[in-house]
Amino acid sequence: MKAQADGAIKTKVQWSVAMKRAKLKGMAEGPLKQLTQALEKVKAQIRARVEHPFHVVKKLFNHKKARYRGLAKNGAQYDTLFALGN
Numbered sequence: 643m644k645a646q647a648d649g650a651i652k653t654k655v656q657w658s659v660a661m662k663r664a665k666l667k668g669m670a671e672g673p674l675k676q677l678t679q680a681l682e683k684v685k686a687q688i689r690a691r692v693e694h695p696f697h698v699v700k701k702l703f704n705h706k707k708a709r710y711r712g713l714a715k716n717g718a719q720y721d722t723l724f725a726l727g728n
Contacts, residue, residue, distance in 0.1 A: 658685055698727040 661682055667673040699705050703723050 658684055660689075695724055695727050699723045703726065 661678065666675075666678060667683065669678065677711070699720075705723060
């Protein structure tokens with residue numbers, strides 16, 4: 643982490659973290675609050691679509707714990723489970 647903090651590691655990923663509900667409720671009424679609420683709704687919709695396949699794999703296939711049997715075997719197993727979940 644020190645290398646990233648120093649700026650040696652460059653990343654193009656831009657993370658969007660959900661705002662705390664109390665902070666959103668505490669905002670003054672107006673267009674800024676409405677825009678923020680719309681943005682939070684979009685982030686929640688994307689998160690729901692992305693996390694659904696993981697829910698299917700965990701619950702339907704009872705795959706709750708990571709098993710370390712080698713990277714190739716883990717990758718092949720997850721590929722199969724996600725294909726079956728689709």
